[in-house]
Amino acid sequence: MSTLPQISLAKLTADATRREERQRLQMACEEYGFFYLIEHGTPREQIAQAIEASRRFFALPQSIKERYGHASQEVYPTTARGYSPLHGEMLHPEAGADSKELFDLGIENAGDRRPFAGRTHFPDDAVAPGFAQSLLTLQATMLTAVVPQLGNALADLLNLEQGWFRRHFSPPTVLQRVIRYPSSGGACAKHTDNGFFTLLPQEELPTRSLQVWFGGRWVPVPSLPDGFVVNLGDMLQALSDNRFQSTPHQVVHSGPTDRISLPFFIYPDIDARLTSQKRQHTFSVAEMMLRNYESIWERGTGAGRALELQ
Ligand SMILES: O=C(O)CCC(=O)C(=O)O
């Protein structure tokens, strides 16, 4: 396979093109579990500004970044928000800790005390100009212009009842992340994503750092100008009774510059309990998310279906 399918969000939502584009989306979900989303309505500048502000944050002295570490966060679990240094996270035990540093945020609702919800302790503008604001602007666009449109299309493909997406994603649970992979050698070990789907705006670089496991080998997925990568997670695989794939992937980066990526891990409402059509799978979103966090941060057994991967 030379390149991933390209799915147009504009075509998925327009009456004249919806049917055909949904068929293409179905093929992408069944065959690959990965695709490029194009015509997605997210302004280029919003992604560029978030990347620029993130570069400035990561360039701060280590002691300042550590002020926003997990110990300073109030959300439960605290590992779901804030700064994590190089080698702070391990997605696959055989590979050891990942060579990347990151900052996690979410839907910033101070009144929501449920797991994975509440406010992030962010650096303010004097410390990291535009950091919080550019990330939250991009989040607002994703949550209005992309997540419901794509979520509804996926729910329709799974023959879930009318209104299913709105019922179980009001609000969604969002783990938004900024990652920096150093030019001297950055990595994110092989894993699957645990959620529903992941939207991945990333920098356009000549390096082909993201790799996806297709047909028994690692296939590079280069960045696509004006398109971002989408991949499906374990919850969607379960809900589809394994018709859709949550495909293993990894990042191996080295090159002339660091690489910044901005994944949005989209999950259902934290209180949702979901059952697949054929009733083969039923799970609580909160329980599945907390299990995944325990696996990564407490047991050291990796992310998603990492342990199943050779
Ligand atoms: O940085 C990337 O391109 C992908 C990162 C990733 O797969 C993850 O954090 O789950």
Ligand SMILES: [Fe+2]
């Ligand atoms: Fe991932």
